[in-house]
Amino acid sequence: MASLDFVFGVEALPRAAEKYRAATAEIVGGGMAANAAVAISRLGGRAVLAARLGNDPVADLIESDLRSVGVVTEFLHRARAGRSSYSSIYVDASGERQIVNYRGDGLTNDTGWLQRVGRARAVLVDPRWPAGAAVALQMARNWGVPGVLDGEAPIAPELLDAASHVAFSRTGLRSLCDGEDAADALHAVAGDLPGWACVTDGANGVFYTGATGIAHVPAFEVPVKDTLAAGDVWHGAFALALAEGRPESESIRFANAAAALKCMRFGGRAGCPDRAAVDAFLKERS
Secondary structure (H helix, E strand, O other): OOEEEEEEEOOOOOOOOOOOOOOEEEEEEEOHHHHHHHHHHHOOOOOEOOEEEOOOHHHHHHHHHHHHOOOEOOOEEEOOOOEOEEEEEEEOOOOOEEEEEEOOEOOOOOOHHHHHOOOOOOEEEOOOOHHHHHHHHHHHHHHOOOEEEEEOOOOOHHHHHHOOEEEEEHHHHHOOOOOOOHHHHHHHHHOOOOOEEEEEOHHHOEEEEEOOEEEEEOOOOOOOOOOOOHHHHHHHHHHHHHHOOOOHHHHHHHHHHHHHHHHOOOOHHHHOOOHHHHHHHHHHOO
8 A cells, every 4th residue: 555645733533524624734745655665664664565546646755755865766657547556644743643534446456467576575564455455465375475464454364374473553453353452362363373473552552472372562762743554663663673583572572672663653654763763772771
């Protein structure tokens, strides 16, 4: 998924059919996989993004923004008569957000072009185009590298079976097990998965399937200005850490730091930190 986000900072999220005035605003690239690719690039990795776009001015803005931060855009498929995805997003004074997304129209359903993507050290997919995600995860399996699924709802069952690592959001996990406790819900779901799994639970940290049961890595406590794209930054940082050969628990802590720093800045993925900032943040808290 790659899109364009129109982000408005407001005191409170809209509740009525009336006019609202934003205190600040940004136009920034968005989309789950695209945000993760930007995070990987800023954190020192080489990110190749495969995504579906239309052939419109929105696609031009999306592509130019990705190139500006070093993401490889060779595999952005632009459908001749297609319309690209974009979103209107409100962020309130506490950093919470409300999103209205247009997913695009007339985008390709062909997956053959994905086979031209060269070998990677890790593959991360979001669930927005299940057919393409399934092909990418199979490529990861063929290469013998981590195949990470960003487990946001709705999740196609075949993706859960194909991924070596499933990183659920709290809402994604609730779509499979409607429990109040994140650790208990993960325990209930993990037994049916062929690989490793975790759930990101905001300020409550990350629960994951450890060697002796469900384990936990706490979140970092920071002043929050904007949670938009924090989960996507987390997934990008986690996939990069796995590609670098780090164990899952260490990869989680690295990703937690990247997401925490992002939450301290307004503007969606514009607030994604670089590697030096994450390393310094972790050193201060070691």
